[in-house]
Every structure is written in C-alpha cells, then in structure tokens.
Amino acid sequence: MDRYDYLVNRLKELNHRITPQRLAILKILTSSDSHPSAEMIYDQIKAEFPFTSFATVYKTIALIKELGEVLELEFSNDSNRYDGRRPYSHPHLICTSCKKILDPDLDSVNHLQKEIVKETGFTVTNHRLDFFGICPECQKNR
Amino acid sequence: MDRYDYLVNRLKELNHRITPQRLAILKILTSSDSHPSAEMIYDQIKAEFPFTSFATVYKTIALIKELGEVLELEFSNDSNRYDGRRPYSHPHLICTSCKKILDPDLDSVNHLQKEIVKETGFTVTNHRLDFFGICPECQKNR
DNA sequence: TTGGCTGCAAATATTTTGCACTGGC
DNA sequence: GCCAGTGCAAAATATTTGCAGCCAA
Numbered sequence: 001m002d003r004y005d006y007l008v009n010r011l012k013e014l015n016h017r018i019t020p021q022r023l024a025i026l027k028i029l030t031s032s033d034s035h036p037s038a039e040m041i042y043d044q045i046k047a048e049f050p051f052t053s054f055a056t057v058y059k060t061i062a063l064i065k066e067l068g069e070v071l072e073l074e075f076s077n078d079s080n081r082y083d084g085r086r087p088y089s090h091p092h093l094i095c096t097s098c099k100k101i102l103d104p105d106l107d108s109v110n111h112l113q114k115e116i117v118k119e120t121g122f123t124v125t126n127h128r129l130d131f132f133g134i135c136p137e138c139q140k141n142r
Numbered sequence: 143m144d145r146y147d148y149l150v151n152r153l154k155e156l157n158h159r160i161t162p163q164r165l166a167i168l169k170i171l172t173s174s175d176s177h178p179s180a181e182m183i184y185d186q187i188k189a190e191f192p193f194t195s196f197a198t199v200y201k202t203i204a205l206i207k208e209l210g211e212v213l214e215l216e217f218s219n220d221s222n223r224y225d226g227r228r229p230y231s232h233p234h235l236i237c238t239s240c241k242k243i244l245d246p247d248l249d250s251v252n253h254l255q256k257e258i259v260k261e262t263g264f265t266v267t268n269h270r271l272d273f274f275g276i277c278p279e280c281q282k283n284r
Numbered sequence: 285t286t287g288g289c290t291g292c293a294a295a296t297a298t299t300t301t302g303c304a305c306t307g308g309c
Numbered sequence: 310g311c312c313a314g315t316g317c318a319a320a321a322t323a324t325t326t327g328c329a330g331c332c333a334a
Binding site for chain 3: 157158159161163164193194195196197198201202218219
C-alpha cells in the first residue's frame with residue numbers, strides 16, 4: 001500500500017470525511033518529493049477542481065499535520081513548504097535561486113540530537129536542518 | 143575592542159550615520175546572548191528612548207544584516223530572532239515552551255556541510271540547525 | 285546645509301478564522 | 310438529515326515601504 005492510500009485510510013479510520021478536495025491535496029502531497037507550498041498545491045488543484053479554495057488547502061494541511069503525517073518547513077519570507085512523504089525530522093537541501101528543496105542522504109544527524117540531549121538537559125523532540133546553496137542546474141544557468 | 147564597538151566602527155567606516163536609536167539597538171543585539179526578536183528589542187529600547195519606532199528597529203536590523211553582522215533566525219508563526227554576537231551558521235537549541243534560544247557547544251556540524259557538498263554538487267553557503275525541545279527549567283515547572 | 289534617518293501610517297504577504305451553505309455518509 | 314467540510318471574506322500577524330520632517334556630519 002502506498003502512502004496516498006495509507007493517508008486516505010487513516011482519515012477514514014478517524015472518521016474524517018473523504019472529499020474530492022482532500023483526495024486531491026493528499027495526492028499532490030504524496031505523489032512527488034517536491035515539497036510544495038500551499039500555493040503550489042492550490043495551483044495544481046485548480047486545474048482539476050477549479051472551485052477549490054485556499055482555506056481548504058490550509059485546513060487540510062492542518063488536519064494532516066495534527067495526525068503527524070506531514071512535515072511543515074516554516075519560512076518567514078517565503079511560504080511554508082510541506083513534505084507529505086517523510087513526516088519526520090530530516091535534513092533538507094534548499095536552492096536559494098530556484099527554491100527547489102531536496103532530501104539528501106545523510107544519516108549522521110540523529111547522532112547530533114543525542115549529543116545535544118546529553119550535554120544540555122533539554123528534552124529534544126525534533127530538529128530542523130537546512131542547507132542553503134545553489135543547485136547544480138542553477139550554477140550552470142548563470 | 144568588544145563587538146559593540148566593532149559594529150559602531152563598521153557603520154562609521156561605511157559612512158552610515160550614528161544615531162542614538164542605532165546605538166541602542168546595537169547595544170541590545172550585542173550585549174546578551176538572548177537572541178531577541180524585533181519586538182523584544184523595541185520593548186527594551188522604549189524604556190530609554192520612548193519615541194523609537196518599530197520601523198527603525200527593522201531598518202537597522204536590515205542594515206546590519208546587509209553587512210553580514212547579524213544572523214536572522216526566521217520563523218513562520220513566531221517572530222524572527224536575531225543573533226548579533228555570532229553572525230555565522232551555528233546550531234540553536236529552542237525551548238518550545240518559554241521560547242528561549244541557546245547556543246549549544248557542538249562542533250560536528252561543519253563536517254556535515256562538507257559531506258553535503260561532496261554528495262550533491264550543491265554549492266552550500268550556509269546552513270541552519272535548530273533543535274526543538276523543553277529546557278530543564280520548563281521541565282520542572284509542570 | 286543636506287540627504288540619510290526616523291516615525292507614523294499604509295501596504296504587503298501569508299496564514300487563520302467566522303460563518304452560511306453544501307454534500308459525504 | 311445531520312453536521313463536518315467548503316468557500317468566501319474578513320481578521321490576524323509580522324514585516325516592509327512611502328513620505329514628510331528632522332538631525333548627524
């Protein structure tokens with residue numbers, strides 16, 4: 001069972017209604033590793049369901065977030081981005097030119113979190129690690 | 143020469159005017175490791191210069207940011223926080239209860255950035271690493 | 285003296301919320 | 310049929326910007 005089906009089932013099990021809008025949003029959130037923003041989701045859905053609203057996009061994201069099934073990458077200037085495939089703390093690689101966000105393979109991070117706990121007495125529940133730079137494509141096009 | 147004096151001199155050298163408001167903002171930004179928000183800076187300055195405005199706080203921060211002398215920690219929901227003492231990428235430890243932000247000692251991070259560059263072809267210029275949790279004080283008070 | 289800086293207010297951008305209507309179950 | 314979900318519009322929040330007046334150099 002893929003992640004889309006899994007999320008639809010979770011909503012059903014928790015007695016949340018399955019609407020065309022929600023299905024479309026889940027589809028987009030799970031079908032690519034593109035880390036879309038609310039606006040990107042909204043634009044994509046418009047093609048299929050022209051009368052979907054921004055509020056519904058945000059409300060659906062909020063719902064899935066409550067279930068712990070989406071990772072929200074908050075930004076102050078740019079819009080927030082969402083990762084519906086890997087809803088747990090993991091590093092991101094952000095191109096500051098084209099705004100693309102990638103998931104690099106990197107496993108030495110959890111080690112860091114343990115080091116922090118031991119050292120500071122904090123109860124660390126999650127972390128966020130972003131690397132900012134220019135992707136290979138944008139390096140060529142200048 | 144401490145960091146406050148250093149920053150005042152940099153502004154002078156670059157022919158930026160030295161105003162009481164700017165001095166007060168620099169003082170707050172460099173005098174503690176509290177990672178204040180624009181509002182915290184504004185509130186502190188109000189005591190000394192009651193007619194200072196929010197716009198000036200933001201404009202001054204923007205100026206120092208251009209000089210690369212302040213690190214801006216962006217948040218989507220909460221206000222941004224500023225580190226005027228260590229204006230380079232370094233990890234932060236954020237208490238989600240009292241919103242305090244600390245600088246943990248941790249030096250295994252730069253190693254990660256190098257690993258990323260080698261692996262992805264990105265030109266990584268900076269990074270951001272935040273650990274979220276509950277600080278020892280907030281753990282007691284519940 | 286002069287133009288960079290300040291302060292007020294308005295604009296901007298993103299996300300959230302209130303509420304009447306609608307459609308999933 | 311009921312009430313959760315939707316869509317519109319308004320509100321909320323944080324930051325930026327325009328502009329008239331002021332003051333640091």
